[in-house]
Amino acid sequence: MTQATAIDPAADTVHVPLGARAYDVRIGTGLIDRAGAEIADLLPRPRVVVVTDATVAEAQLPALETGLAAAGIDSEALVLPAGEATKGWAELTRTVEWLLDRKVERRDVVVALGGGVIGDLVGFAAAILRRGVRFVQVPTTLLAQVDSSVGGKTGINTRHGKNLVGAFHQPARVLADIAALETLPxxxxxxxxxxxxxxxxxxxxxxxxxxxxxxxxxxxxxxxxxxxxxxxxxxxxxxxxxxxxxxxxxxxxxxxxxxxxxxxxxxxxxxxxxxxxxxxxxxxxxxxxxxxxxxxxxxxxxxxxxxxxxxxxxxxxxxxxxxxxxxxxxxxxxxxxxxxxxxxxxxxxxxxxxxxxxxxxxxxxxxxxxxxxxxxxxxx
CATH class of the missing domain: 1.20.1090.10 (Dehydroquinate synthase-like - alpha domain)
Structure with a gap:
């Protein structure tokens, strides 16, 4: 793998000490641009898969892909429809099958790029795929940065209500890029x-x-x-x-x-x-x-x-x-x-x-x- 750029010390780090499931939440500007450097230490091989939605893909995916490539990390992305309706059985099935098609292994990393819908859905897909693969949260909304990306709650909605199907599955890292908030309505x-x-x-x-x-x-x-x-x-x-x-x-x-x-x-x-x-x-x-x-x-x-x-x-x-x-x-x-x-x-x-x-x-x-x-x- 290409030598990654040093992680920016200007970004803040909040450590979540959960023993073997401990992880860092990185908070700062430009974290998406240098995403490769920020997660390179997590990767057994220079490859990640990214799941995002159409709105976020237009605003943030090119910068993420460039940031990963700068550290020699290959990536492939699945772009789901934007909106709360995505957080259901249909798109969960689509996501899991797509990840299996890409032969994602338990030690690999799935990147969730988006707001709470994407974070919850992708986190749940990671929790059930091969009985648990690692994932990194890259929250792009204020709500996701301060709440849904931290703590390991993942899940989907059903006709019975919100978040009634899910799992506790902690991320391996969270990159909360404050600059991403500038694109929010x-x-x-x-x-x-x-x-x-x-x-x-x-x-x-x-x-x-x-x-x-x-x-x-x-x-x-x-x-x-x-x-x-x-x-x-x-x-x-x-x-x-x-x-x-x-x-x-x-x-x-x-x-x-x-x-x-x-x-x-x-x-x-x-x-x-x-x-x-x-x-x-x-x-x-x-x-x-x-x-x-x-x-x-x-x-x-x-x-x-x-x-x-x-x-x-x-x-x-x-x-x-x-x-x-x-x-x-x-x-x-x-x-x-x-x-x-x-x-x-x-x-x-x-x-x-x-x-x-x-x-x-x-x-x-x-x-x-x-x-x-x-x-x-x-x-x-």
Whole structure:
């Protein structure tokens, strides 16, 4: 193999210490351009296969292929359709068969280049291919960089709901190239910001205060601020994953806002009416409103969350979702399909205050029903 260029020390590294499954998350600009140097040490032979989607392929695949070739690494790419519909049985089968056609071996590396859909799908394909091959995440959206690329959750959607089929399969490395965020439409960036905000709300009040001050500049394109936000988010996720890799306890905190979000996504048909990160933002606002309603957190906290969503130009309430929504009973039924149901009881992530979230199944159904009924009525 051609001698690879030295890895850029300017990039930040967050280590995820999971014993034999430990890996590094690299955060910086230009990581896609020097991808070969960044992953050469993982490769038993100078060859990788890449799976991406059509939108990302146009924006990022040539740079990735050039970066791999610069280190003497051959590559071949499968380009899937863009969109949430790709994250299903049909494209999973297509991906696995394509990888087998390329004679991918267990020690080889599959590269997932894209957002959360590609990362989840390709990670799951890698998990089941030959009972587990290695893969590298190259997340190209803010949401994927701060959330879905780290922690090893992989999977697909079915007609029963989102992410109900999958596996825990940790990546061998993550390359979070901040420069890739420059190609994102503003709506997609702000949707990803919903996951960034979530970290402050669930466990770091100082980080949330920092986001209140710096969020608008971050959204406008400040690269240094974006890198700081990604790093802190990844640090927090890594800390939680190390404590609870397979979501038996603390890792469920990462689902703040998601019980509401997943029901809303199902209600809108997993369409562009509501992006996942937008649902997370609205879900966080609803979780704090429910917490205040139950007397768990100060009354001003839900207002503060809603104010920050508005300041960031994000969707903050059910009124911000276009089109019809089902009634409160139907939304509660959709929540009942969520992975967080245990013994038939919904688990919610609620809060005692900003930065102090906890998981509970002790939430009266009537309180959730009343909250949803009021939120739906406010749609007019």
């Amino acid at each position: 503003a709506r997609d960036f702000r949707a990803g910001y919903g996951e960034v905000m979530k970290y402050g709300l669930l466990g770091d009040a100082a980080f949330f205060e920092w986001l209140e001050r710096q969020g608008p500049a971050l959204a406008e394109g400040d690269t240094a601020l974006r890198a700081q936000a990604v790093r802190r988010s990844v640090e927090m996720k890594a800390e939680i994953v190390v404590r609870d890799e397979t979501e038996q306890g603390d890792r469920a905190l990462l689902n703040l806002g998601h019980t509401f979000c997943h029901a809303l996504e199902a209600a809108t048909g997993y369409s562009d009416r509501l992006l996942h990160g937008e649902g997370v933002g609205i879900g966080c606002a609803l979780a704090f409103a429910l917490s205040a309603r139950l007397g768990l957190c100060p009354q001003e906290d839900p207002s503060r969350v809603a104010a920050h969503l508005s300041a960031m130009g994000m969707r903050a309430t059910l009124a911000d979702i276009p089109g019809d929504l089902p009634d409160a009973d139907a939304l509660l039924d959709l929540m009942g399909q969520d992975k967080k149901v245990v013994d038939g009881r919904l688990r919610f992530v609620l809060a005692r205050g900003i930065g102090d979230a906890f998981v509970t199944a002790d939430v009266p159904r009537e309180a959730v029903h009343a909250l949803l009924t009021e939120a739906l009525a406010a749609r007019g």
